[in-house]
Amino acid sequence: MRAAAALALFSFLAQVPAARTVTLALPHALRAGESATLLVSVGVIPKGARIEVTTPSGHPLGTISPHGIRPGSEAGTYTVPLPSDAIDGRHVCVLLSLAFGDTRRAPSEKEVKGVRVRIS
Amino acid sequence: MSRKNDGVTRRRFIQATAVAAGAAAFPFGSTFAQTASKAKYTRYNVMSANGQKALASYAKGVEAMLKLPPSDPRNWFRNAFIHLLDCPHGNWWFYVWHRGFLGYFEETIRELSGDNSFAIPYWDWTTLPQIPDGMFDGSLNPRSGHFEPYTANLAVFQSFIEPTMQMVFKNLTKAQVAQLNVRGYTSFDLMWNDVTGNGNAGNIGYATTCAARYLTRDNPKLDARTAYDCSPPIVFSGLKPKDYYNADITQSFTSSKTPSHNTQPSGTTEFSILEGLPHNNVHNCIGGVGPLDPGPYGNMTNFLSPFDPIFFLHHANMDRLWDVWTRKQKRRGLPILPPQPDLGTLSKEPFLFYVKSNGDYVGPTVAGEFFSTDRFNYDYEPGSGEGGGVATATLKKALTAVSLKAEVKGHAAALSIPRAAVNEHLASDEPTLIAAVTVARPSPTSNTRAFDVIVGAPANVTAVTPDSPYYGGTIAFFGPTMDHMAMSHDATFAVPLPKRPEAFHNLAATNVSTSIRIVPAHGHGKAPALRAVSVRAVQ
Numbered sequence: 262m263r264a265a266a267a268l269a270l271f272s273f274l275a276q277v278p279a280a281r282t283v284t285l286a287l288p289h290a291l292r293a294g295e296s297a298t299l300l301v302s303v304g305v306i307p308k309g310a311r312i313e314v315t316t317p318s319g320h321p322l323g324t325i326s327p328h329g330i331r332p333g334s335e336a337g338t339y340t341v342p343l344p345s346d347a348i349d350g351r352h353v354c355v356l357l358s359l360a361f362g363d364t365r366r367a368p369s370e371k372e373v374k375g376v377r378v379r380i381s
Numbered sequence: 382m383s384r385k386n387d388g389v390t391r392r393r394f395i396q397a398t399a400v401a402a403g404a405a406a407f408p409f410g411s412t413f414a415q416t417a418s419k420a421k422y423t424r425y426n427v428m429s430a431n432g433q434k435a436l437a438s439y440a441k442g443v444e445a446m447l448k449l450p451p452s453d454p455r456n457w458f459r460n461a462f463i464h465l466l467d468c469p470h471g472n473w474w475f476y477v478w479h480r481g482f483l484g485y486f487e488e489t490i491r492e493l494s495g496d497n498s499f500a501i502p503y504w505d506w507t508t509l510p511q512i513p514d515g516m517f518d519g520s521l522n523p524r525s526g527h528f529e530p531y532t533a534n535l536a537v538f539q540s541f542i543e544p545t546m547q548m549v550f551k552n553l554t555k556a557q558v559a560q561l562n563v564r565g566y567t568s569f570d571l572m573w574n575d576v577t578g579n580g581n582a583g584n585i586g587y588a589t590t591c592a593a594r595y596l597t598r599d600n601p602k603l604d605a606r607t608a609y610d611c612s613p614p615i616v617f618s619g620l621k622p623k624d625y626y627n628a629d630i631t632q633s634f635t636s637s638k639t640p641s642h643n644t645q646p647s648g649t650t651e652f653s654i655l656e657g658l659p660h661n662n663v664h665n666c667i668g669g670v671g672p673l674d675p676g677p678y679g680n681m682t683n684f685l686s687p688f689d690p691i692f693f694l695h696h697a698n699m700d701r702l703w704d705v706w707t708r709k710q711k712r713r714g715l716p717i718l719p720p721q722p723d724l725g726t727l728s729k730e731p732f733l734f735y736v737k738s739n740g741d742y743v744g745p746t747v748a749g750e751f752f753s754t755d756r757f758n759y760d761y762e763p764g765s766g767e768g769g770g771v772a773t774a775t776l777k778k779a780l781t782a783v784s785l786k787a788e789v790k791g792h793a794a795a796l797s798i799p800r801a802a803v804n805e806h807l808a809s810d811e812p813t814l815i816a817a818v819t820v821a822r823p824s825p826t827s828n829t830r831a832f833d834v835i836v837g838a839p840a841n842v843t844a845v846t847p848d849s850p851y852y853g854g855t856i857a858f859f860g861p862t863m864d865h866m867a868m869s870h871d872a873t874f875a876v877p878l879p880k881r882p883e884a885f886h887n888l889a890a891t892n893v894s895t896s897i898r899i900v901p902a903h904g905h906g907k908a909p910a911l912r913a914v915s916v917r918a919v920q
Contacts (some may be wrong), residue, residue, distance in 0.1 A: 300631070300651075303649070303804075304648065307600070308581065308583025309673075310674075323609075323610055324607070325657065325659070326666075328661040328664050329471070329646060329683075330646050334645065335648030336646065340630050340660070341654075342654060358427055362674035362675065370586060374648075379629065379631045381632055
């Protein structure tokens with residue numbers, strides 16, 4: 262029984278994706294002198310948890326590590342610069358992963374409430 | 382004392398136009414740039430000779446503050462409670478408030494150390510992504526015996542300071558109480574919950590001596606992701622905004638506009654790049670966020686972060702970046718503060734908790750008193766970020782064209798670079814000579830993933846630290862190389878060459894020689910095969 266429960270738990274954990282894939286469309290391809298920024302809205306996450314933002318190949322784009330947030334409060338919106346080589350024409354694809362201790366998983370819709378991209 | 386960049390940092394700039402209406406009522410006089418003047422004190426890079434001298438005085442001052450009774454507001458721990466009670470995060474007072482906090486603290490260290498030229502040294506984590514070595518010595522290390530009598534365990538700490546803090550709380554002014562109510566500290570117990578954690582291990586502000594700081598002398602480096610968030614591309618992006626505050630956070634140098642500096646971050650808070658990425662990550666990494674999840678963490682992770690003396694070097698660097706941004710705005714004739722009516726709102730915010738160097742309370746002050754470094758009469762030795770965030774092509778003359786390949790033999794590459802290009806590189810604010818270093822990926826069984834780039838060193842130099850003139854940076858592979866993954870066997874890294882003349886040879890010759898070698902960063906393991914090296918001059 263215990264073994265079956267452990268197997269079920271293992272099967273569940275094995276199915277938990279390590280990251281959420283987000284693909285965003287830019288209003289237009291970057292022009293000379295322009296840059297793009299991600300806006301990541303973070304909800305309530307455990308104290309110490311981070312949201313790691315990477316390219317699909319794993320290159321880091323930025324790590325959101327909330328500081329000075331009251332337990333139970335939403336963590337706010339964070340700006341993450343996008344290097345131009347992370348953008349494919351009018352599209353950008355990023356992976357979001359919630360890291361806490363040794364575990365990494367895709368953040369829930371409540372933990373990362375939205376991701377937008379801005380050109381400036 | 383280095384004044385190499387005086388041409389830029391001291392550039393006299395008179396903005397004859399558009400003095401914002403009403404702004405002259407504030408100490409800074411104008412939302413636009415004013416004529417610069419020489420400061421009395423200079424905050425040096427902690428790794429410089431002057432920075433090391435300041436660090437020695439800092440250690441004396443910290444020791445003196447530790448020994449003060451808790452009834453003295455300058456006591457080391459009492460001083461940190463100013464931060465817990467009053468610090469803003471995630472709003473447009475973040476830089477202003479911390480400038481005041483550091484400024485008064487600096488005066489206290491000056492007073493108690495006996496060094497009347499003392500100024501807080503800054504830790505430039507962009508060029509040195511590890512805790513400066515001196516911060517592990519004596520009173521600068523919160524894990525040392527200097528802290529043990531006060532922080533050995535929670536009972537010791539509480540018996541030492543809680544009665545005093547109870548008295549402080551009882552004697553608050555009405556205005557202070559009103560601000561603490563905004564902060565959520567409507568009672569002493571609610572405030573004290575952020576010291577003990579109140580059952581939430583991750584929220585414990587206090588840390589025992591032995592766990593006060595996660596990073597150690599044997600493990601001083603910021604983790605790779607934090608180091609990335611401190612790297613030039615991120616810092617330059619953070620310096621790029623043209624507005625002190627903009628409702629579009631991507632255009633804003635500062636974080637959200639909030640009703641009060643005590644408004645706590647929430648779902649509506651928007652963090653600017655520099656506060657949200659390098660600032661937060663450095664705090665949390667030093668406190669052990671990640672390896673110590675779910676807590677308790679070291680001091681730097683929570684609001685009693687000024688218990689750790691590294692706090693002030695970290696925040697001096699944040700303040701320096703504000704100064705870099707301000708001077709960038711001045712050079713471009715752009716505003717350094719928001720226009721009215723925002724300027725009035727920003728300026729009139731009361732700061733009520735600061736303490737003077739003689740132990741008296743400062744009394745009511747307003748944010749507008751701390752817009753300028755003139756308030757504490759200091760400037761900065763130039764560091765990273767200078768020249769960042771500007772349209773450099775319009776400000777700099779064209780560089781000497783360089784695009785050359787090195788001759789690679791074994792683990793070394795030999796380079797011959799035109800003298801003019803090397804001189805431009807050494808004289809510029811930012812490195813202009815960038816090497817593309819191609820190395821073979823470590824084998825799947827190798828545990829070595831980080832390698833130091835040694836530039837121009839004699840053959841007998843086989844290891845470097847970031848303060849070495851030959852240190853070109855550390856290149857690292859993330860995660861294991863999987864046999865089954867279709868990964869290229871080679872990887873190329875962009876490595877700025879050091880801006881140190883020692884890294885180049887025959888500087889008077891038409892072509893200047895140097896070399897590049899790759900060695901394991903931690904002294905063990907094998908260096909990867911060096912495939913190719915090329916150098917370009919870039920702005």
